[in-house]
Amino acid sequence: MPVLTRLIPSPLVVDIRRGAMDDLAGVLHDQRISTSGKLAIAISDGSGRALKDRLAPLLPGADWYSVSDGTIDSAVRLANGIKGNRYDAVVGLGGGKIIDVAKYAAARVGLPLVAVATNLSHDGLCSPVATLDNDNGRGSYGVPTPIAVVIDLDVVRRAPARYIRSGIGDAVSNISCVADWELAQRVNGEEVDGLAAAMARQAGEAVLRHPGGIADDEFLKVLAEGLVLTGISMAVAGDSRPASGACHEINHAFDLLHPARAASHGEQVGLGACFAMHLRGAVDQSQQMAVVFRRHGLPVLPEEIGFTADEFVEVVDFAPRTRPGRFTILEHLNLSTDQIRDAYADYAKAIRS
Known part of the structure; x- marks a missing residue:
């Protein structure tokens, strides 16, 4: 008798603990998401700078991209900046807007997305949807589920x-x-x-x-x-x-x-x-x-x-x-x-x- 199953789209890694962000490079390497360390990391113009200062020494092969807002235009600009650079993955490091922009950009260039959440404000951090502002208001765009989700409890506790x-x-x-x-x-x-x-x-x-x-x-x-x-x-x-x-x-x-x-x-x-x-x-x-x-x-x-x-x-x-x-x-x-x-x-x- 055949056994019928289905494949469930889900992250390869879900790492929720204190200090998880500092181990990001090791987790991605161990899970073969990024063995070279060549990553495109999207951050906000504001709070993202402090995170970059903290993590850049731990991720020497990464390139950092500032995202100004949660619009479809920002997502397309990010995708265009990433395209052709042979990254292993895209990392969205921040709140919901940054992660949604990174989701869309990663999908557009065909790279896996790593969601590193800095707050716990909504369920979009692991959803197969990117919610982005556009000329008609706000739209929802289907994207692949993140390949990894990293949530550092020390970081999210410091959020408002x-x-x-x-x-x-x-x-x-x-x-x-x-x-x-x-x-x-x-x-x-x-x-x-x-x-x-x-x-x-x-x-x-x-x-x-x-x-x-x-x-x-x-x-x-x-x-x-x-x-x-x-x-x-x-x-x-x-x-x-x-x-x-x-x-x-x-x-x-x-x-x-x-x-x-x-x-x-x-x-x-x-x-x-x-x-x-x-x-x-x-x-x-x-x-x-x-x-x-x-x-x-x-x-x-x-x-x-x-x-x-x-x-x-x-x-x-x-x-x-x-x-x-x-x-x-x-x-x-x-x-x-x-x-x-x-x-x-x-x-x-x-x-x-």
């Missing part, structure tokens, strides 16, 4: 706490995203990849249920692992579905309707996830999320990120238009503005009690 909080919101929102995916299966017959759903949900649950705080190594490791697993779950699914549901529609609506006032991605999707769980009748889970978010300093009400209740109602009403064709609890309920307002009043009362 709001980045870690954002990552918490993004990871925990998986629980709501998978619930939306399963709803689409029940109502519309949409196919759910069970492995991708399990990976995304368990990543969210692990962060939700961990008793530690943002200053604890063990909590940071669980959060980092959760964000990596979420990225792999999207690669398994071949789609962002395991980590993008109603909460992400709400986030996109915040960004589109109030671009100058929008909070961080993780804060907005966390708030959206709490509200979406309430909408689907999972009041206990919504309250549990709210308790955990408050413990970590994340918002659970729009007023906590500078928006009125009426503005939030407007955001939720607009949210389904941000992802045409995606079916979530928002599309399923198809609430009127007045019904959203009533639902929000119930939600606010429930999480305050």
